[in-house]
Amino acid sequence: MVLSFGHRFPTAIKQIKRCNVLVIGSTGAGKSTLISSMLNFPISDSVTNSISNPPYQKPGLPIAIYDTPGLENNKKQQDRVKDQIAKFIKQQKYKEPEDQIHAIWYCVNSQVTRETLIDRRWISSIAKELPVIAVITRASGVEKSWLEPFLRGISEIKKVIPVMAVREKTPHYDIKPYGLDSLLFGTEHLLEEIAKKAILNAMKSKADKSFGLCIDGCAKVLTARLLPVPMMQTPLVATLQSWMLADISKTFGYNFDGKLLSELCAVIGTTGIEVELAQILNNLPGVNYDNIQTVHDVLSQFGVMLNGMTDALPFKDQLIDLLPGLDNFNPVSGFPIFRCIAAVTTALCTGFLALAYIEAMKIYKQAEYEGEPLPDIKETLKYLVQQWMEAIKIGFGIGSIPAFAN
Ligand SMILES: Nc1nc2c(ncn2[C@@H]2O[C@H](COP(=O)(O)OP(=O)(O)O)[C@@H](O)[C@H]2O)c(=O)[nH]1
Ligand SMILES: [Mg+2]
Known part of the structure; x- marks a missing residue:
């Protein structure tokens, strides 16, 4: 037979x-x-x-x-x-x-x-x-x-x-x-069910690996932002972010060229998220800024705020997981508080970039697995970041927070 x-x-x-x-x-x-x-x-x-x-x-x-x-x-x-x-x-x-x-x-x-x-x-x-x-x-x-x-x-x-x-x-x-x-x-x-599950498994393991790279990238950016060479900080942060995206891409099996990667990094800059985040970090509810002195303080106060927020906040869980990863890096204290906040702001922006990029990679990879036309990565990333910006604004009630009086 x-x-x-x-x-x-x-x-x-x-x-x-x-x-x-x-x-x-x-x-x-x-x-x-x-x-x-x-x-x-x-x-x-x-x-x-x-x-x-x-x-x-x-x-x-x-x-x-x-x-x-x-x-x-x-x-x-x-x-x-x-x-x-x-x-x-x-x-x-x-x-x-x-x-x-x-x-x-x-x-x-x-x-x-x-x-x-x-x-x-x-x-x-x-x-x-x-x-x-x-x-x-x-x-x-x-x-x-x-x-x-x-x-x-x-x-x-x-x-x-x-x-x-x-x-x-x-x-x-x-x-x-x-x-x-x-x-x-x-x-x-059982094949349809099997294929669906196999794709999900593969995707999850890639996303998990990528999250490790995200923590790593954010910690490096945090360090870079605290270097005593202000002129070098911005290009260094850009390079570190680009490397991070390159590593995440590789986890999903892609080797994108440097030009595309820097364009992808630039997406986060166009959203104004850094300004919003700085505002949030400068106005954490119930925080007496005279009493917080270190990066650790800023991270833990931000963590308290995150924990109290609605689960609908995009990346809430991942952000909560990200904070100890950044905190482990435990930079020497003695920086003025405004520098701590600036460094954490950039690190968190890097985190948003990475998390959005991981989602974009998932969409891209899913399309590849399913034999669908591949989406434009940059447009997908832009769309995701913009959506999350909106959700963050609502989640953090931006607009109602009085500007931090320095
Ligand atoms: N006639 C017949 N013998 C079988 C069949 N399946 C297993 N056997 C016999 O059962 C014994 C054990 O089978 P085997 O395939 O080695 O079992 P395994 O230990 O599970 O790999 C062997 O002697 C086989 O020839 C079958 O469908 N028909
Ligand atoms: Mg046998």
Whole structure:
């Protein structure tokens, strides 16, 4: 029989390139037999000791199958394998959509007893991460009647599919291979959901990495703004911001030229956000400016204010996370308060630039993953920054704050 996979969901296949399936189950459940029968390669009798990487593939079938060591009855051994599987799934999760694990085939031998069945809690926990299809292997039709309803009763399991991977002939019956096409068909119908999730995972890990670069860039800008060489501060800040955007771009897989990067940095300057932020920082509610002396003071007072604000404020959580990152840098005290405020203002502007840029990169990357036309990065960034400016003005009630009397 000619097996087919993926052509009913061409968009999803384009996004993930191939569906990566991890086959799990007890030793002897029939994992290796299933894989070799599906992909048409000879069975090696060897027991699998580690996850087969690279996975097994067959030309023309956009599916890649990872064999795993069997889950033994011996608890210690079983825990070791479970740990190995969990680590592998997690390790792949932060990679590109095509490198993540997309689905699990959980093989259960039709002759299994309740006592030897892998624990349901573990399967449920895996199913929270990935779609799980239960495969009843060597399903001769004479299997114990409890098994299929039992598996169907586990709500986290997406589908239960009986399979006979290789002809089974006994004095009582002769069963030809069946079910492999149903297994592929069932998996195929999860592809849209799988692709969506894989893109989200990839995006999240890029955004998380980028946020680290944002904190780093802001801390450097803060230092630069406190250097005792006023003439050099502005060009240095511009350079640091441009480097930061270059690093974030690389995280998303792009190498933009310096000209575009400096144009992107300039976007933040055109919005007037620096003036607004300076005004906010100079007028923090309930703050006696004679009592605050250091960058640390300014940051912690700003943090108090942020915490009290509506969750609708864009970047509220990220800004709150950003502050300790800046504070860790802990510059020597002794700067006049106005210089502390100026430095924090520029650092926070840099933060807004980075956070807006990460959002812009997400939109850009999403379009690339989905095969849509790529948006103009500069226009996207401008649009995001402007939107947030409006929200910030509303959030901070700008206009109602009296100007700081110096
Ligand atoms: N006839 C037949 N034998 C099977 C089938 N699946 C597994 N087996 C046999 O069951 C034994 C264990 O299978 P194997 O694939 O090595 O299990 P694994 O430990 O899960 O990889 C082997 O002797 C296989 O030949 C099947 O669909 N039909
Ligand atoms: Mg095996």
